[in-house]
Amino acid sequence: MKHLTEEQIVLHCFGDAEHSTEIDQHLHACSECREIFNQVKAMLASIEPTPVPEPQENLEQEIWLKLQDRLPKRRPSILQRIFSPHFLQARWATAGAMAVLVLAAFIAGRFWPRGPEKTNSIEAAQLDPQRVVLVAVGDHLERSQMLLVEIMHTDAKSSIDLSREQAQARDLLDANHLYRLSAGKKGDPSVEAMLDQLERVLAEIANAPRDLGPRDLQEIQNQVQSQGLLFKIRVIGSKVRQEEISSHKYSENQRL
């Protein structure tokens, strides 16, 4: 009987050998090769990954501080800047995002809800921007609430992958910032304070490390719980919905 080569046996231990069915059959029949196979398996089992100690907390900042002075200045040519697909894509994305933010800031700043007040019926009938903002704020609070509920229900004992939630938190942060500024400008301290707390938690989630540990998650959950944030969002969210309904009825009446 022709024995297996050592290379075939070793690679078979990793599942990387060719003709693995034939090798399995041979190992079943040949005690000599089987013994070597078992020896290799046992040796590999004894070589376990050594635990990697947690790196220092501010490792990224340390790396950046040491690195930034070593980075050569980049001076792209005009042609490169204009025709680079990366550049075009990024610029269009930035321009689009800026346009949306400016529009949102304009509308939010101008029409932040201040309770029912008498508005020009012609304006109300034409645009009803207050309702647009109320819908947007209500939607923002609902999305934030769903995100926090997901975070609160994440099991701190199992392996934690929050990459999806982190992407959502990043999306919500910009809008939250604008709504908070608008609420401050319009003298709505309770909404402003709630949005301020929400912003901190969103930033915490968005900037959490990718390999989030159970303790980090627990801290975020405690932060949400100790501030009663979910409750506040629900209360203010329902208030916003009520105002939205009143605003809708008011503009309907004005139209009639």
Next chain:
Amino acid sequence: MEVMEVRDAAVVAQVLAGDQDAFRILVERHTRSIYTVIYRMTGNPQDTEEIIQEAFLRAYKSLERFELRSSFATWLYRIAVNRTLDFLNAKKMTDISPITENPDPEARAEEVQLQSAAPGPDRLLLSTEIKSRIAAAMKRLTPVERLAFTLRHLEGKSIEEISEALNLRTDAAKNSVFRAVQKLRQQLAPLMSATK
């Protein structure tokens, strides 16, 4: 395409357009993901941090060659593995101290022969001895063998991923893993029989 990858591509575009500070975002996002594999190869946090810096510097300088559709994390991982290989090669050139006091494997096995297999201080001592012998045996591998073995056995990377990361043909990557195991067997076989 993942959200993170879309964002990475946008950040790369910003850096290419001259915004050097935007590179910080990539450093903050990806430092920890390459830390583990580098640490496993160096076993030392200072060396690991130095290699991470070198990997990011190389990535920054070659950013024009990064393809928008590919993953920045995978691209950086490949650079990090190659920087680690360079580091190990350079270290091998300067590291001339003997790894073990007694190079004879049979003699070393005799040193750890134990009468009893029952758990206890002797058994713990043997376990510590095995770990240090494994570490010493790993150091006797060539840098490519060590990396290929670490990536395959400890990081669970496929042969295709290893060959891509190390710029090797698939057969060569398989052969590197095999040679690593063969050498480890020669070094550790007497020790393994001592633990039976």
